Amino acid sequence: MSLSDNGFRPGHHDQYQQIRREHGPVVGVELPGGIPAWLVIGYIELHQVTSDPVLFPRDSGLWNQWANIPKGWPLLPMIGRPNPSIISTAGAAQRSHVATVEPALESVDLIRLRQTCERLADRLIDGFCGRGTADLVADFTAPLPMLALAWIFGFADEEEPQFVDMMKMLATSGPDAEAQYANVVRRMEQLLAVKRTKPGADLVSRMLAQPTPFTNAEYARDLLAVITAGYLPTVDWIGNSVRLMRTDERFAAALGGGQHSIEQAMIEVLWEDTPIQIFPGRWAASDTRLGDKDIRAGDMLLLGLAAANTDPHVGRNLTGSVETAGNSAHFAFGYGEYRCPFAAQQIGEIIVRSGIEVLLDRLPDLDLAVPAENLVRRPSPFVRGIASMPVRFTPVRPAGSTPVANAARTSRLWRSAK
Numbered sequence: 001m002s003l004s005d006n007g008f009r010p011g012h013h014d015q016y017q018q019i020r021r022e023h024g025p026v027v028g029v030e031l032p033g034g035i036p037a038w039l040v041i042g043y044i045e046l047h048q049v050t051s052d053p054v055l056f057p058r059d060s061g062l063w064n065q066w067a068n069i070p071k072g073w074p075l076l077p078m079i080g081r082p083n084p085s086i087i088s089t090a091g092a093a094q095r096s097h098v099a100t101v102e103p104a105l106e107s108v109d110l111i112r113l114r115q116t117c118e119r120l121a122d123r124l125i126d127g128f129c130g131r132g133t134a135d136l137v138a139d140f141t142a143p144l145p146m147l148a149l150a151w152i153f154g155f156a157d158e159e160e161p162q163f164v165d166m167m168k169m170l171a172t173s174g175p176d177a178e179a180q181y182a183n184v185v186r187r188m189e190q191l192l193a194v195k196r197t198k199p200g201a202d203l204v205s206r207m208l209a210q211p212t213p214f215t216n217a218e219y220a221r222d223l224l225a226v227i228t229a230g231y232l233p234t235v236d237w238i239g240n241s242v243r244l245m246r247t248d249e250r251f252a253a254a255l256g257g258g259q260h261s262i263e264q265a266m267i268e269v270l271w272e273d274t275p276i277q278i279f280p281g282r283w284a285a286s287d288t289r290l291g292d293k294d295i296r297a298g299d300m301l302l303l304g305l306a307a308a309n310t311d312p313h314v315g316r317n318l319t320g321s322v323e324t325a326g327n328s329a330h331f332a333f334g335y336g337e338y339r340c341p342f343a344a345q346q347i348g349e350i351i352v353r354s355g356i357e358v359l360l361d362r363l364p365d366l367d368l369a370v371p372a373e374n375l376v377r378r379p380s381p382f383v384r385g386i387a388s389m390p391v392r393f394t395p396v397r398p399a400g401s402t403p404v405a406n407a408a409r410t411s412r413l414w415r416s417a418k
């Protein structure tokens with residue numbers, strides 16, 4: 001089965017059930033260029049893989065396919081050759097990066113983060129609320145987490161353009177991608193030099209204050225790992241939750257901003273429509289058997305997070321759905337030693353929840369301007385998000401808490417970064 005053909009529609013639960021019937025819980029798949037990998041779609045098997053970091057480390061250096069990977073291979077930016085960062089190391093090396101990154105994430109003041117997100121959300125909404133229509137992705141769900149991350153990194157409002165510029169470089173694909181990535185690493189190193197001489201209450205300064213000293217290049221790569229791991233899933237968590245609330249009548253009560261429903265929608269999305277559908281991955285350290293398949297040392301395993309969440313082996317109620325409220329046994333954030341750090345999960349949750357609360361509070365009759373089935377999804381089997389979300393609402397005046405010029409500037413910055 002090819003993961004790159006158009007017939008594979010990630011997130012389509014019926015499709016996963018059919019694949020499960022035909023291939024079992026561990027599926028042999030082909031990546032672009034015919035590169036083989038295993039897609040783990042069984043809940044029990046995924047638990048087994050993610051709970052055993054010795055047999056299945058997240059160590060791409062073990063991959064038995066490197067000799068077959070051409071320069072410019074499309075998935076290279078996502079899978080990545082081993083490099084000294086939290087996301088691309090294993091074992092003791094990875095733990096030393098966690099020991100630097102995790103306390104820094106934990107030091108983010110969540111009350112101030114919430115206040116900042118509300119202010120940023122207000123500012124973005126001020127930029128389009130008078131129009132009565134918007135593309136909710138370009139105007140809101142994409143810029144909000146970017147600006148929140150800029151604040152977490154310690155960028156002042158007037159320095160936002162520098163951060164947006166870096167995000168633009170990171171999003172570069174094709175032949176320029178490597179050069180642009182190197183540019184961003186250099187920019188991060190400059191930021192580190194500034195924070196070394198003038199530390200503040202920000203993530204960068206807090207990482208520098210941890211006891212294990214790293215080289216500037218290592219700190220820079222960890223910071224980029226935080227951005228790349230945190231940005232897109234947070235964008236898509238907002239978008240997928242708003243889509244659910246605007247298309248499912250169970251959430252109609254949230255028109256006035258009912259917080260209970262917002263939280264329920266967010267949790268349901270993590271189970272049923274999760275932003276990271278497939279995460280690459282883990283690599284087998286030795287020959288083994290998983291489900292009904294023989295795995296060879298160095299084989300790559302793709303974590304089928306969305307498929308495992310909808311595995312019929314997970315307890316379902318009479319209507320066939322999982323009791324999602326208060327149930328966090330999903331795989332949306334991965335699991336085990338390499339899972340998304342809890343502090344990062346909290347940060348993501350605050351950005352998403354405060355963004356949706358402000359949005360529905362300011363524009364209570366916001367609705368999709370196209371039928372839900374016409375929304376364009378990101379064209380990737382790995383992530384599940386909406387690329388563009390036309391919405392309409394009764395036009396309202398800007399809240400005026402921040403100058404409208406500011407909001408327009410943010411919108412302009414983001415559009416130029418696409």
Ligand code: HEM
Pocket residue numbers: 050058086087098101225226227229230231233234237270274275276279331332333334335336337338339340341344345347348
């Ligand atoms: C601003 C918010 C976020 C930040 C800063 C963040 C940061 C990170 C970091 C640093 C890692 C690497 C952890 C390690 O290697 O030990 C990671 C992993 C991961 N994150 Fe997040 N994250 C954020 C939001 C999210 C969201 C919203 C989702 C999905 C809904 C998500 C899903 C994941 C997954 C699936 C992994 C890989 C887990 C694995 O390999 O088992 N993250 N994240």
